[in-house]
Amino acid sequence: MSFDVPDDLRYLDTHEWVRATDATAEIGISDFAQDELGDVVFVELPDEGAELTAGEDFGVVESIKAVSDVYAPVSGTVTAVNDRLRDEPELLNEDPYGDGWMLEIDLTDESELDDLLSPADYRDQIE
Amino acid sequence: MSERETERGSPYAPQTAAETTAMLDAVGAADLESLFDVPESVAFDGEFGIDARSERETKREVARLLRRNADLTEFLGRGHYDHYVPSVVDDLAGRSEFLTSYTQYQPEVAQGFLQALFEYQSMLVELTGLGVANCSMYDDATALGEAATLSQRVRSVSGDRILVPGHLREGKRAVLANYADGPGLSVESYPMDDGAVDVDALADAIDSETAMVYAETPTVRGVVEENLGAIGDLADDHDALFCLGSDPVALSLLERPVDVGADVVVGDAGSLGTGTAYGFGLGMFVTREEYLRQVPGRLVGASEDAADRRAYTLTLQTREQHIRKERATSNICTNQAWVALRTAMHAAWLGPDGLVDLANECVTRPRDLAARLDEVVGLQAPVHDRHHFREFVARTDQPASAVAGDLLDEGYAVSEVGEHLIQVCATETTAEAEDGLVAALSEVAK
Amino acid sequence: MKYDQARWTDDGDDRYEPLLSEKANETVEIEDAALPDDLTRDSLTLPDPAEPELARHYTRLSQMNYGVESGPFPLGSCTMKYNPSFTEDVAARPDAAIHPDRPDATVQGTLALCHRLQDYLGRIGGMDAVTLQPPAGAAGEFTGIEIAKAYHEANDEERREVVIPDSAHGTNFATAAMAGYEVVELPSDDDGRVDTEALAAAVGDDTAALMLTNPNTLGLFERDIEEIADLVHDAGGLLYYDGANLNALLGRARPGDMGFDVMHYNVHKTFATPHGGGGPGAGPVGVREGLARFLPNPHVRERDGNYEYYEPEASIGKVHGFYGNWPVLVKAFAYIARLGDAGLRDASAKAVLNANYLAEQIDYDVPFGPFHHEFVASAGEQDAADAAKRMLDYGVHPPTTKWPEIVDEALMTEPTEGETKRSLDQLAAAFDAVAAEDDETLAAAPSRPAARRIDQVSAARNPRLSWQALDDA
Missing domain, CATH: 3.90.1150.10 (Aspartate Aminotransferase, domain 1)
Structure with missing residues (x-):
């Protein structure tokens, strides 16, 4: 089975993705991650203004029989939260790189992006 | 089965000698003992010294013991x-399909019990006005303990003081103390005034370190609490949870907990459906919908089956120990489901x-x-x-x-x-x- | 008028019983109450069925439910053995239905029975003292870990960790956390047993206890149990026995003899008290010599032929508001007294025989052995959960699925001693029929029970936990 790994994103080995634009970034979980989880039924995310630290968990994704922590690929301050996930957690399954985005943050240190996996490396990891 | 035969084995292990032999042959074992893979150094070769009895003799033995209870x-x-408790409750709850069933992990063959528990939860929702009732805790004391740990997990509340009324059953307080011990909560009493909450004293005692205020109506002395609204306001002003202790009979008449600002309602729901049973109870646990993800114990929810008919199932199980392990909301697994069934039956019988x-x-x-x-x-x-x-x-x-x-x-x-x-x-x-x-x-x- | 009096038939869609609220809801305005208006609610809306309606409602619900008396119930780790009817009669005696606040002198019968049961359980587990207070297995675990905590505190030691094998019951982890401990998860070796090297590395000055189930969740006896006990004891920790699998060992091995310091018994598993759709159970806790002084308050003792409650000198306090699940304890006492030594030994022997025989008969692979009262088969290429749903169509309750995770697509199967050879042959035929079926058939199952496959995702995404919350209410 092949999973979608968009070329314009960077990845964490725990299956989170980052879409960086200048000093801000969007964060979500990968197509592979949503498939592993199965039907997502609940997403717990931090509030706007929360501080994320690279490598530390910031939220929880629940399916029927599993609970998974979600880790911050990079450090930053949360500037927007995808509130639609509250009532429509299925967006994580249906469109993990689009409507299923989780957070938008202001990056603390753009150089942290260099520590993340390239699409090719991430593809190698999940195959 | 004759009384002699009970000496030979369990009357509830129905294999005949011939079947046992055939089964041992099938698995290639010489005898029953060879099936046990127990090192000799820890094997038990003694006797318990418990004599087997016939069913009739066992009943007589229990009767002989219990006859020593005074007739009071x-x-x-x-x-x-x-x-x-009306006879119909014993009769219906005693049906083996209910009594001998397991937790509803295969909901398709447990629709009956699930619906009964769903109805039980719904009755508690009506009685309290709060949105979420679980399908049981062990008893009122452990339900209170769970409420205290819930207060620790709820984000809108901080601090580690649990305030309880001066008139509180000692056993209940002792259980609460054990539940409070793990998360490091301290349990403190506030004074009573002529059998009811001394609201002024409570106002002095409560502070920003208070995670939960507990009050009861009726109290352990039977007093109907008259200042619940004021207690709820005090808790609310200090961002503490207000936990109210009561029971389904009292709640049928007294003020609705939601109207006095209660965040959690606990108590013994077994006051309906059980009668005196040496303290055997049914922990009622009802709370606001916003704390849904922090609720301990099992929840029954409605859903649909593949034929698109309404069906019931245990739900939101990721809160529970078998999935979330050390991060579960509680360690409770086996609960008091059958007692809840009886309570719902009794409540429905009364109307x-x-x-x-x-x-x-x-x-x-x-x-x-x-x-x-x-x-x-x-x-x-x-x-x-x-x-x-x-x-x-x-x-x-x-x-x-x-x-x-x-x-x-x-x-x-x-x-x-x-x-x-x-x-x-x-x-x-x-x-x-x-x-x-x-x-x-x-x-x-x- | 629309026909809505449901009947349960096998030939149509009409397998449905309306909610009580849909049948007979009624609102009562609270007026002229015995209390002032400001102390009462305004109204109460609840079902008000007449007794005949009530009887039909619950009878029909019972027909949509599967119990031990409905058919085979080989649910692994749950010991769904037959619950003897006579124990219900015994527990329903009027002289058992008494209030917990009576003085000791007026409850000598109850105390005598409790004392006898404490004694029986102590002998069966090889323990020196037993409390009956914990109302369930997980409550027993909490009691046991609180005892371990009190023991270490009494020795002026602060130990912060409880070690638990990764294959253990979820309650073990949750219990340790509830008692304020950090959990150290112990990886199992290749056959699911404790890896003694990993254990040696995991225990130390911070170890309060190791929690262990024996035989483990694969049904395998921990053959290194003495070494395990030594490792834990040498580090200053206590060894806790989770009694979930005790039905495998009655009369063959006792936790106390294996080196365990504290244990709980699941009377609703080993001693045949009915599970009641999820409870009530009871989880008595046994302790070795030296730990009795930490037992919950109060404890029963005998003095000159009379019985009394007392508070153990260093008691951990209470884990139940009163004395535990008394009616359940009466049933457990009656079961043990009925079976005696020979019956208890035989129960385990036949439970182990049944598991071995069933494993031998089925087509699914059983990767680990020698197992005891239960085995874990693998559904192989099939989805174990789907296979389980299909078994429902064959009229049997399926095994526990997808756990323990050490076996792919696990079918954890525990037939108990209560099945005849003929019943096991039938059960095996059901397993084999399912094993031979294709994925589509399994995914479409079940079709025979009162409900078809239930949508778990919908239930969780859109929680409807009361009739008030139903869209169509």
Whole structure:
């Protein structure tokens, strides 16, 4: 089975993705991650203004029989939260790189992006 | 099965000798003992020294033991109550499809129990006005303990002080203390005023370090709490949870918990459906929808099946120990589901009219009995100038221990709650015994 | 008028019973109450069925439910053995239905029975003292871990960790956390047993206890149990026995003899008290000599032929508001007294025989052995959860699925001693029929029970936990 790994994103080995634009970034979980989880039924995310630290968990994704922590690929301050996930957690399954985005943050240190996996490396990891 | 045969093995292991041999052959084992892979150094080759008995003999043995319990008329309450349970509850709850079933992990073959638990949850939602009831905790004390740990997990609340009323059953407080120990909560009492919450004293005691305020109505002394709204406001002002202790009979008549600002309602729901059972109970746990993800224990929810019909299932199980392990909301697994089934049956049998009538009787009966006892030389009742539910405290001129002890000799049990205080509980089940109690007290109290 | 009196038939869609609220809801206004208006609610809306309606409602619900008396119930780790009817009669005796606040002198019968049961359980587990207070297995675990905590505190030691094998019951982890401990998860070796090297590395000055189930969740006996006990004891920790699998060992091995310091018994598993659709159970806790002084308050003792409650000198306090699940304890006492030594030994022998025989008969692979009262088969290429749903169509309750995770697509199967050879042959035929079926058939199952496959995702995404919350209410 092949999973979608968009070329314009960077990845964490725990299956989170980052879409960086200048000093801000969007964060979500990968197509592979949503498939592993199965039907997502609940997403717990931090509030706007929360501080994320690279490598530390910031939220929880629940399916029927599993609970998974979600880790911050990079450090930053949360500037927007995808509130639609509250009532429509299925967006994580249906469109993990689009409507299923989780957070938008202001990056603390753009150089942290260099520590993340390239699409090719991430593809190698999940195959 | 003859009585001799029970010596040979379990009467509930039905394999014949020939079948056992055939089965051993099939698995290639020489004998039963060779199936056990136990190192000799830890093998047990002794005897327990427990004699097998026939069914009839076992019943006689239990009867012989329990006959040593005195035949008393009980005017006892303080958290465990006797209400008349109709025969139909025993009959229906005793159906083996209910009684011998397991937790509903295969909901397609457990629709009956799931629907009954869903109905139980719904009844508690109506009684409390709060949105989420779980399908049981062990008893009211452990439900209170779980409420305290919930207060620790709820984000809108901080601090580690759990404030409880000065009049609180000692056993309940002891259980709460054990639940509070793990997360490092401290349990502190606030004072009572004539049997009810001293609201001014509570206002002094509460602060920003208070995670939860607990109050009861009726209290362990049977007092109907009159200041619930003020207590709820105090808790709210300090961002503490307000946990209210009550029971389904009282809630049929008293103020709705949601209307006084309660965040969690706990108590013994077994006051319906069980009768006296030596403290065997049913922990009621109801809370606001916003705390749904922090609720301990099992929840039954509605869904649809593949044919698009309404169906029921255990849900939101990621909160529970079998999935979330050390991060679960509680370690509870086996609960009191069958007791909840009985409670729902009993509540439905009574209906809202019956429940309200019963609750009114729980007010008038102790009121009338207290008035009669107040006429008895050597007694003043009730001690607290409050409304009561099921029970009240009376003052004795004689030492309470002597009065209670002498009453036992007359065949009546009341609680001794102070040097000169006794507590009397009166429900519909004691109706015919009240004259006798008054007469006996007239003899022993003077 | 629309026909809505449901009947349960096998030939149509009409397998449905309306909610009580849909049948007979009624609102009562609270007027002329015995209390002032400001202390009462305004109204109460609840179902008000007449007794005949009530009887039909619950009878029909019972028909949509599967119990031990409905058919085979080989649910692994749950010991769904037959619950003897007579124990219900015994527990329903009027002289058992008494109030917990009576003075000791007036409850000598109850105390005598409790004392006898404490004694029986102590002998069966090889323990020196037993409390009956914990109302369930997980409550027993909490009691046991609180005892371990009190023990260490009494020795002026602060130990912060509880070690638990990764294959253990979820309650073990949750219990340790509830008691304020950090959980150290112990990886299992290749056959699911404790890896003694990993254990040696995991225990130390911070170890309060190791929690262990024996036989483990694969049904395998921990053959290194003495070494395991030594490792834990040498580090100053206590060894806790999770009694979930005790039905495998009655009369063959005792936790106390294996080196366990504290244990709980699941009377609703080993001693045949009914599970009641999820409870009530009871989880008595046994302790070895020296730990009795930490037992919950109060404890029963005998003095000159009379019985009394007392508070153990260093008691951990209470884990139940009163004395535990008394009616359940009466049933457990009656079961043990009925079976005696020979019956208890035989129960385990036949439970182990049945598991071995069933494993031998089925087509699914059983990767680990020698197992005891239960085995874990693998559904192989099939989805174990789907296979389980299909078994429902064959009229049997399926095994526990997808756990323990050490076996792919696990079918954890525990037939108990209560099945005849003929019943096991039938059960095996059901397993084999399912094993031979294709994925589509399994995914479409079940079709026979009262409900078809239930949508778990919908239930969780859109929680409807009361009739008030139903869209169509």
